[in-house]
Amino acid sequence: MTAEKKINQRIKIIGCGKMASAILDAWLKKSISPQDIYVDDPKPSEWLIEKKKHGLNINTKADVSFDYCFIGVKPQSLDEIKLKLKGLSKKNVTFVSMLAGIKINRLEDIIGKDESIVRIMPNLPAEILKGVTAVKENKWVEPKQSKNLALLLEAFGETVKFVEEKKFDAVTAISGSGPAYIFLIAELMTEVGINLGLSYDEAFKLVKHTIDGAGSLIVNSSLKPQKLRENVTSPGGTTHEALAILMNKDNGLPKIFSAAIKAAAQRSKELSKV
Ligand SMILES: NC(=O)c1ccc[n+]([C@@H]2O[C@H](COP(=O)([O-])OP(=O)(O)OC[C@H]3O[C@@H](n4cnc5c(N)ncnc54)[C@H](OP(=O)(O)O)[C@@H]3O)[C@@H](O)[C@H]2O)c1
Structure with missing residues (x-):
């Protein structure tokens, strides 16, 4: 610019x-x-x-x-x-x-x-x-x-x-509130890292640069996030184990993210009526 x-x-x-x-x-x-x-x-x-x-x-x-x-x-x-x-x-x-x-x-x-x-x-x-x-x-x-x-x-x-x-309710829920979702992911990953035996400094440094690096890849790669994910998921490997839980249709992230972001959009709609 x-x-x-x-x-x-x-x-x-x-x-x-x-x-x-x-x-x-x-x-x-x-x-x-x-x-x-x-x-x-x-x-x-x-x-x-x-x-x-x-x-x-x-x-x-x-x-x-x-x-x-x-x-x-x-x-x-x-x-x-x-x-x-x-x-x-x-x-x-x-x-x-x-x-x-x-x-x-x-x-x-x-x-x-x-x-x-x-x-x-x-x-x-x-x-x-x-x-x-x-x-x-x-x-x-x-x-x-x-x-x-x-x-x-x-x-x-x-x-x-x-x-x-009318798309602003969705926008607010995705990009307005969105940074907080990623902050939460950073918090949770750090917490789990500590539970697995890392110090706070070790866990946090690993987490923040992982999020930064993955975010930059999404922005700079010609591949869609789904393809990037598939490329780092070998069958039977460690990522595969984690994603099986995260992507579980009944209680995994697809359901949780959908409910959470729709709740944010709904709140934006309600605010517009105040
Ligand atoms: N935070 C975000 O990530 C984000 C993202 C997108 C959009 N927004 C929007 O941005 C707006 C501000 O959010 P925010 O998080 O920055 O809130 P905030 O930190 O509370 O900022 C609002 C500011 O307005 C001041 N203010 C209150 N009454 C005023 C008056 N009569 N005249 C002049 N200033 C007055 C407040 O002062 P006091 O602190 O003294 O009350 C405060 O400094 C909101 O409408 C929000 O929807 C926020």
Whole structure:
């Protein structure tokens, strides 16, 4: 990506907790000037306050215009920031919401029916520039706004653009919540390694590089995950023994993953009705 120095947009971030800070961190690593970023958060983290020394604007009252307003509060806090959002309407700002389960039409009700609004679903690896972000724009987003937003989002990883907003429940369940599933696998594998006699350091180092290596193979290989799996599974071997349990149709991972991810998608649907 050649976005460095080309991204020259003034950005407001309302609600800068874990997810928005991960995005902000990536932007700062990509040479976006902290002076162009205005954070609005009642309790800014120490990390944010540290960035103030480098020019990041935190809770300033300055009357400046913005190209983008990223909304990073929890979905249940949306009502609290209604007035702030409304105050930015009719000013040619593109609103970018990362709120799980909050539909574009709800944002249009709050901000304005003819405002440029984009719903995104980023994920936490954005922090290390390896995020993947789903994107759905409303009809008022102009090509130039869309192009500049793509630069902003690609600064922290890949993007997938959607035409149908209804797919966002599935997106949220797969890539929004997905890193936590992998963190859990890392936790469990480490725990089992320790039970089998490894020290924590030994087990964790083996686990994290196994996940990193396998993930890189999935991304970089021309083979699908199923083929990669089959290639490392010799009949009667050790992997085969483990996979027989993991892939058991009655109580193995296919059933568990299906139930878990569907529950996440269902929760996303419920959140959209709050
Ligand atoms: N975490 C993820 O992996 C992830 C992935 C995809 C999407 N998301 C979405 O990203 C959003 C934020 O999630 P998060 O995990 O980053 O939550 P979070 O860490 O709780 O961040 C929310 C931030 O908003 C602040 N805030 C609360 N009320 C505010 C107000 N009235 N004005 C301005 N800021 C306010 C909070 O401050 P206080 O802490 O003081 O309340 C906090 O710093 C959610 O809508 C979530 O659905 C998260």
